[in-house]
Amino acid sequence: xxxxxxxxxxxxxxxxxxxxxxxxxxxAGAGGATAISLFGTSGxxxxxxxxxxxxxxxxxxxxxxxxxxxxxPTLVDFTKKTxxxxxxxxxxxDNDTFTAKVTPQLKLKKDIGYDIVVPTEWxxxxxxxxxxxxxxxxxxxxxxxxxxxxxxxxxxDPGRHYSLPWAGIIAGIAWNKKKLxxxxxxxxxxxxxxxxxxxNPALKGKIEVLSEMxxxxxxxxxxxxxxxxxxxxxxxxxxxxNYLQKKIKDGWIRQIKGQSYAEDxxxxxxxxxxxxxxxxxxxxxxxxxxxxxxIPESGGTFSTDNMMIPSTSTNKAGAExxxxxxxxxxxxxxxxxxxxxxxxxxxxxxxxxxISPAQAKNPLIFPDDAMWxxxxxxxxxxxxxxxKFSTSFQKASGxx
Amino acid sequence: MALVxxxxxxxxxxxxxxxAPGLIWLMAFFVTPIYxxxxxxxxxxxxxxxxxIQTYRFANFIDAIVGARAQFLRSFEYAFxxxxxxxxxxxxxxxxxxxxxxxxxxxxxxxxxxxxxxSFLLRTVAWQQILGEQGLVIKVLRGVHLLGATGHxxxxxxxxxxxxxxNFLPFMTLPLYASLERIDPRTMEASGDxxxxxxxxxxxxxxxLSMPGxxxxxxxxxxxxxxxxxxxxxxxxxxxxxxxNVIDARYLQxxxxxxxxxxxxxxxxxxxxxxxxxxxxxxxxxxx
Numbered sequence: 001x002x003x004x005x006x007x008x009x010x011x012x013x014x015x016x017x018x019x020x021x022x023x024x025x026x027x028a029g030a031g032g033a034t035a036i037s038l039f040g041t042s043g044x045x046x047x048x049x050x051x052x053x054x055x056x057x058x059x060x061x062x063x064x065x066x067x068x069x070x071x072x073p074t075l076v077d078f079t080k081k082t083x084x085x086x087x088x089x090x091x092x093x094d095n096d097t098f099t100a101k102v103t104p105q106l107k108l109k110k111d112i113g114y115d116i117v118v119p120t121e122w123x124x125x126x127x128x129x130x131x132x133x134x135x136x137x138x139x140x141x142x143x144x145x146x147x148x149x150x151x152x153x154x155x156x157d158p159g160r161h162y163s164l165p166w167a168g169i170i171a172g173i174a175w176n177k178k179k180l181x182x183x184x185x186x187x188x189x190x191x192x193x194x195x196x197x198x199x200n201p202a203l204k205g206k207i208e209v210l211s212e213m214x215x216x217x218x219x220x221x222x223x224x225x226x227x228x229x230x231x232x233x234x235x236x237x238x239x240x241x242n243y244l245q246k247k248i249k250d251g252w253i254r255q256i257k258g259q260s261y262a263e264d265x266x267x268x269x270x271x272x273x274x275x276x277x278x279x280x281x282x283x284x285x286x287x288x289x290x291x292x293x294x295i296p297e298s299g300g301t302f303s304t305d306n307m308m309i310p311s312t313s314t315n316k317a318g319a320e321x322x323x324x325x326x327x328x329x330x331x332x333x334x335x336x337x338x339x340x341x342x343x344x345x346x347x348x349x350x351x352x353x354x355i356s357p358a359q360a361k362n363p364l365i366f367p368d369d370a371m372w373x374x375x376x377x378x379x380x381x382x383x384x385x386x387x388k389f390s391t392s393f394q395k396a397s398g399x400x
Numbered sequence: 401m402a403l404v405x406x407x408x409x410x411x412x413x414x415x416x417x418x419x420a421p422g423l424i425w426l427m428a429f430f431v432t433p434i435y436x437x438x439x440x441x442x443x444x445x446x447x448x449x450x451x452x453i454q455t456y457r458f459a460n461f462i463d464a465i466v467g468a469r470a471q472f473l474r475s476f477e478y479a480f481x482x483x484x485x486x487x488x489x490x491x492x493x494x495x496x497x498x499x500x501x502x503x504x505x506x507x508x509x510x511x512x513x514x515x516x517x518x519s520f521l522l523r524t525v526a527w528q529q530i531l532g533e534q535g536l537v538i539k540v541l542r543g544v545h546l547l548g549a550t551g552h553x554x555x556x557x558x559x560x561x562x563x564x565x566x567n568f569l570p571f572m573t574l575p576l577y578a579s580l581e582r583i584d585p586r587t588m589e590a591s592g593d594x595x596x597x598x599x600x601x602x603x604x605x606x607x608x609l610s611m612p613g614x615x616x617x618x619x620x621x622x623x624x625x626x627x628x629x630x631x632x633x634x635x636x637x638x639x640x641x642x643x644x645n646v647i648d649a650r651y652l653q654x655x656x657x658x659x660x661x662x663x664x665x666x667x668x669x670x671x672x673x674x675x676x677x678x679x680x681x682x683x684x685x686x687x688x
Contacts, residue, residue, distance in 0.1 A: 096652055100653075126449060253637075254554075254637055255555050255638070268532075268533035269528075383449050387656075390653060391656070394649045394654055395467075397638050398638035398639055398641035399646055
């Protein structure tokens with residue numbers, strides 16, 4: 001069964017999107033990190049001076065933004081309500097790069113400049129295991145009760161004492177509907193080649209895949225019939241890697257990229273990608289609904305980005321207040337309405353119905369049972385596996 | 401007598417005082433990092449990711465070079481092509497600016513330097529658009545059937561070399577201009593008076609006199625081009641990655657600090673050796 005999701009633009013969403021293209025253009029193929037650290041700080045510093053500023057590092061396009069006021073409306077409301085100023089920075093472009101940059105300071109117990117960070121689940125687990133985060137004071141985060149129950153007991157942090165999910169990310173396949181009206185629904189299809197990403201001859205040399213190993217390799221492994229959430233052996237991983245390597249060698253894959261694949265989708269240099277649901281949703285809002293997104297028949301990957309307080313933070317109370325605020329269902333709905341990623345807060349769907357009825361029915365924000373069945377989380381890797389897999393993946397990408 | 405001595409001492413001290421800022425700078429930002437690089441390069445992994453213990457494992461260097469052989473050779477190949485192309489483009493340009501531009505000289509020089517007003521990164525991103533699907537180049541090439549309907553220019557070795565050539569062009573043009581501009585036009589006239597034709601004059605007079613510029617320009621282009629990773633990252637594909645990409649991925653993606661340090665060190669030494677051989681061959685010691 002194919003999850004071919006209707007991505008038409010709800011009229012009530014059309015307003016705020018002119019903001020995104022310019023900000024995205026700025027971040028464009030910058031390859032990420034450098035550009036973001038150079039230009040990516042759009043902060044809010046106001047309100048009462050009595051409270052210390054909370055410094056929050058997040059991914060780009062991951063919080064509701066108003067182009068007219070150049071502010072993040074939910075953050076403005078937070079500061080108005082609590083008097084706590086927040087400096088919001090789009091400082092994370094890649095889990096590895098971001099972590100590699102702050103690790104030396106974390107080890108020396110020197111302030112890394114952030115009170116909240118939002119790495120992806122597997123990387124969040126590494127932070128927790130390394131002792132780089134602070135335990136929440138449960139009384140300061142009462143809204144934790146609103147987190148969807150199945151996300152409360154993830155293996156990275158059972159009971160969620162150190163981390164809370166900011167948003168859920170689905171990786172699947174996406175394509176340019178102008179150039180590929182029929183769309184695709186699998187990684188490769190031997191009986192109907194035109195339906196597969198790596199079998200439709202029109203896509204040769206026009207495909208980009210994610211530099212996030214767990215998503216790209218995960219989708220291929222699932223297509224090869226491996227359950228990525230259960231223990232699997234090295235040879236299963238190698239099979240998928242060989243497949244990827246062959247597709248690179250045969251000229252199917254143009255580039256392996258982070259979030260900047262979106263730029264190439266807009267320019268037409270890439271016609272189909274392995275990409276993230278929310279990105280495609282946002283691209284459609286800016287580009288006349290030009291892109292299709294599907295979870296392959298063999299399944300897609302699911303993960304979460306997680307809010308955590310670094311061990312070096314001196315403003316834990318402020319950070320907890322911010323975190324708590326975003327698990328209010330109404331606030332969560334406002335954010336999800338903008339970012340289009342899976343909303344981790346129960347009650348947000350009902351709140352969304354009041355803001356935007358169309359979005360309340362969007363399965364990419366509020367997945368239904370059928371969709372959940374088709375999504376898998378990549379299993380935890382040991383440190384040794386992580387290094388081995390990551391090295392092989394970089395090798396396949398030509399980087400090692 | 402004592403006064404004279406003190407003055408002499410002060411005189412002797414002056415060169416050191418003048419050198420101090422530079423020496424302190426070099427100690428802090430060259431010697432220290434090199435030392436750290438070297439000590440890191442022989443470490444081996446500890447328990448956690450990113451933990452490394454000093455074990456003096458010099459085999460790291462062999463592992464590093466064996467693993468990244470292809471990218472290493474490719475870096476020098478691309479850098480060589482970019483330098484050669486840069487020289488072919490820059491020499492006539494510098495020549496024209498130095499001898500033929502008249503009152504346009506300053507304007508032309510400003511134009512050569514103008515790209516530096518924009519960030520290196522943004523200029524490279526611009527090339528994605530110039531060579532991309534919506535760019536003029538690809539439309540023209542398709543129009544004259546030099547490129548098929550599905551052919552592309554971005555994510556190719558061509559784009560990487562083009563980017564490298566473009567990005568380092570001013571480094572080639574300016575030293576060439578500086579050394580050409582210094583040539584006394586009367587030497588060329590004299591060559592003509594001695595019945596040399598234009599080509600012989602160029603070969604026997606202009607070119608030899610401009611050699612310091614050629615050497616400086618090629619070095620200033622080749623060295624950064626060989627270590628560059630931005631062009632390969634933004635304009636290339638997985639098969640066009642250069643040594644800079646490998647070092648970047650080893651530091652930031654794989655978190656293999658020793659491997660990255662070993663590669664950086666090998667790259668530095670290789671370039672140093674090549675430069676020394678080149679300068680000896682070119683015979684322009686006055687550059688050093």
